[in-house]
Amino acid sequence: MPRLKADPVDTLRARPSPKAKSLIFTVYGDAISQRGGNAALGSVIALLAPLGVNERTVRTSMHRLAVEGWLEPRASGRRSDYRLTERGARNVDAAHERIYRRQQRPWDGQWTVALLGLAPIDAATRQRLQRELGWLGFGRLEGGVLLHPDPDEEAVRRLLAALEPGVLVLRGAALPWVAADAVEAVVRSGWDTARLAADYEAFLADFRPLWLALQREEEIEPERAFVARTLLMHDYRRVLLRDPMLPDELMPQGWPGASARALCRNLYRRVEAAAERYVDAVLETAEGPAPEAAPTYFERFGGLRAG
Numbered sequence: 001m002p003r004l005k006a007d008p009v010d011t012l013r014a015r016p017s018p019k020a021k022s023l024i025f026t027v028y029g030d031a032i033s034q035r036g037g038n039a040a041l042g043s044v045i046a047l048l049a050p051l052g053v054n055e056r057t058v059r060t061s062m063h064r065l066a067v068e069g070w071l072e073p074r075a076s077g078r079r080s081d082y083r084l085t086e087r088g089a090r091n092v093d094a095a096h097e098r099i100y101r102r103q104q105r106p107w108d109g110q111w112t113v114a115l116l117g118l119a120p121i122d123a124a125t126r127q128r129l130q131r132e133l134g135w136l137g138f139g140r141l142e143g144g145v146l147l148h149p150d151p152d153e154e155a156v157r158r159l160l161a162a163l164e165p166g167v168l169v170l171r172g173a174a175l176p177w178v179a180a181d182a183v184e185a186v187v188r189s190g191w192d193t194a195r196l197a198a199d200y201e202a203f204l205a206d207f208r209p210l211w212l213a214l215q216r217e218e219e220i221e222p223e224r225a226f227v228a229r230t231l232l233m234h235d236y237r238r239v240l241l242r243d244p245m246l247p248d249e250l251m252p253q254g255w256p257g258a259s260a261r262a263l264c265r266n267l268y269r270r271v272e273a274a275a276e277r278y279v280d281a282v283l284e285t286a287e288g289p290a291p292e293a294a295p296t297y298f299e300r301f302g303g304l305r306a307g
Contacts (some may be wrong), residue, residue: 003045005213006051007213008209008210008213009210009224009227009228009231010225011209012092012206012207012210012228012231013051013227013231014050015206017053018234020048020053020057020058020060020235021064021065022238023051023053023230023234023248024044024048024053024058024061024062024065025046025065025070026230026234026237027047027230028071028084028088028092029042029047029092029095029096029233029237030229030230030233031047031226031230031275031279031283032084032283032290033084033089033092033096034296034297035279035283035290035291035292035293035294036085036285036290036291037084037085037089037092038082038285038290039077039081039082039083039283039284039285039290040079040080040081040284040285040286041058041059041080041081041082042060042079042284043282043283043285043290044058044059044082045058045059045286046282047225047226047282047283050223050226051227051230051231062082065082065255066082068083069087069088070084070085070087070088070091071083071084071085071088072085074286076286077286079286081285081286086242090158094136094152094155095237095241096300097152098152098240098241098243098245099233099237099240099241100276100299100300101235104245104248105245106149106247106251107150107248107249108150108172108173109173109174110149110150110171110172111147111148111149111171111172111173111174111253112147112148112149112150112151112153112169112170112171113145113146113147113169113170114138114143114146114155114156114167114168114169115135115145115167115168115169115170116129116130116144116145116146117143117144117145120166121166121167121230125163126144128163129159129163129167130146132159133146134146134154134155135158135241136148136151136156137151137157137243137244137245137246138151138244139186139187139189139190139191139244140188140189140190140295141186141189145208147186147190148244149246149247149250150224150245150246150247156169156176156229169190175188181191181200181252187246187250189233190244191244191246191251193246193251196239196242196243196257197252197255197256197257199239199242200239200256200257200259200260201256202258202261203235203236203239203260203263204256204259206235207232207235207263207264207267208263210228210232210267211263211266211267211270214267214270214271216226219274220270220271220274221273221274221294222275222277222278222281223276223278224271224274225271225272225275225277226274226275226278226279228267228271229267229268229271229272229275230273230275232264232267232271233264234266234269234302236260236264239260243257264301265301265302268300268301268304268306269301269304272304272305273304273305
């Protein structure tokens with residue numbers, strides 16, 4: 001008898017398990033945030049079960065996420081709900097802007113430069129600034145100089161307003177006579193694009209077989225679709241949120257990030273309706289079934305379920 005091909009969803013599920021906390025945050029960001037950001041603990045346990053995370057691990061991880069300020073627990077009788085905190089919701093919103101936006105916008109040639117150390121900053125604040133500006137995509141050069149060609153300006157403003165550091169932020173274009181080699185050197189110095197390219201290639205190698213397999217299927221079982229969507233977004237998020245999202249003009253020819261985004265968008269559109277049926281059946285709060293998906297959910301990747 002011919003050998004049956006392995007289900008690519010099972011192949012993805014059989015890889016080394018991601019950290020439970022990170023996987024839970026992926027589920028909150030992708031599935032729970034667009035339904036109010038609140039979930040009964042039992043629902044989270046049920047959602048994580050087909051992903052191979054056991055109840056004890058979920059309980060421990062949820063407690064740690066609460067201690068770290070990402071989730072807020074609320075007791076309701078014998079049940080416990082966990083809601084995204086204000087900080088957690090801001091993190092999810094910032095990630096959504098990068099993950100689900102329609103396309104890269106054209107670059108105007110301007111650079112945003114943040115200069116640290118012009119006023120006294122304690123070591124802890126300086127480290128947090130560098131870490132969170134890095135999360136926003138800023139590259140770090142020598143001497144407390146961080147820069148980005150097209151950052152989320154509102155996110156930068158909120159970060160600096162919250163920390164109240166002595167940071168000077170400038171924006172302007174390189175002079176016309178600056179050599180292209182100098183700009184390329186800045187990109188190589190500020191961002192590890194070689195490692196990022198390798199991570200995108202690994203993502204493509206992992207998820208292309210799933211896309212090819214799903215083209216031959218008329219119906220996708222809801223739980224299987226939810227597992228596929230969650231693993232897809234977990235892997236894509238882990239790479240994308242380290243991607244500074246530099247303009248196409250600054251990236252090398254054949255940059256795999258564009259192919260990874262197209263694959264993620266197409267796979268997401270293919271499985272999301274079935275995955276949502278699984279979420280509908282499982283997700284609850286202390287008040288009962290979770291709300292329906294917000295209208296903004298259907299705007300992801302430039303529009304879901306078109307036609």
